[in-house]
Amino acid sequence: MSLAFLLTTLVMVVTPGTGVVYTLAAGLSHGRRTGVVAALGCTLGVVPHLVATVTGLAALLHTSAVAYAVVKYLGVGYLLYMAWATLRDKRVLVVEADPAPGPVLRVISSGVLLNLLNPKLTLFFVAFLPQFVPAGTPGSTGLMLRLGGIFMALTFVVFAVYGMAAAAVRDRLAARPRVMTGLRRGFAVTFVALGARMAVA
Template sequence: MLSLDFLITSLIVVLIPGSGVILTISTALVAGKRASLFTAIGCTAGIVPHLLASVLGLSAILHTSALAFQGLAFQGLKHAGVAYLLYLAYATWRDRSAFAVDTSAPAASAGGLVLKACLLNILNPKLTIFFLAFLPQFISHDGPSPAMQMLGLSGVFMAMTFAVFVVYGLLANLFRKTVIESPQVQNWLRRSFAASFAALGLNLAFAQH
């Protein structure tokens, strides 16, 4: 059931910087607040497959069967997520013109931004684990069906995710002019973002579950 504990815990989880936050902030610095908005939409949409897996009971199956949990499907998703994070690290490191403002260059398409961000969260098996370990704690046996409660709580979590990511993007956009005018800051941020994506990828690669 929706409670203050659920809202506070969800907010803490959403505020913790992860791959989605890093992508949203870097996009805001590179392409502005409009682009960061579409990135936030994509990151939020990427939660849906993990949510559906939890609601349909697939997460419970994975949790109760160690063999299934370590099965090919989970490992495949995990390896794809690692590869995608390392690709983002490599692309960010190599993109020397990432923070340059060029009014003649075509802006990134909304669909492309959403897809890139959506893939980032779809290829994150830890989200399924999160829904498995987190949401069931707030399911009431005396309330509506567990599936409906899961959908309701997940909807609140997704709305909170979107709102927080939008705020991250807007805050990053405030510093965009300063970043663009300083080559030193650009290089430092580019390397920091690349290192962050690489670290997240390696952390996922060596995660036990």
């Protein structure tokens, strides 16, 4: 396995983006378990991009300006919705002494949608993954699936660490409601900024 693949994948996964912001918010608001569940949801959101790459659909998305624009603006719309929901629901970031776990299916589905509607992932798989898979050779599909699996494993581990780190500091913020209000607004602004960056990409 190429060291270049591992390093590039790690850099992409560690770099803060929509999934990292979502996982941090989940860990802060509901604790370690929900942070890990959010990481799982974001990881599962990679599966459609990997399947699209293996089947060739990602290449079609890459060459079709209309298809790419549809996915991109759906992603922008969802990020703006996340920003609005974060500002509207003041319970999104409320630190309680005994936090109730967030609804598992809702946490996972939000994480899946965030990554599913992220065209950057599809372009990453189209432009980057094939460089490490010899075209037309036996077993190339299996190799691509294995590399995609490694990408997903790194995504889950790194995002889970983010979520647990956020959960670890939540107790210190319990007595500082103004800080949590600032964080909630900060997350909302971040979602808007990420949506704007996606729109002009």
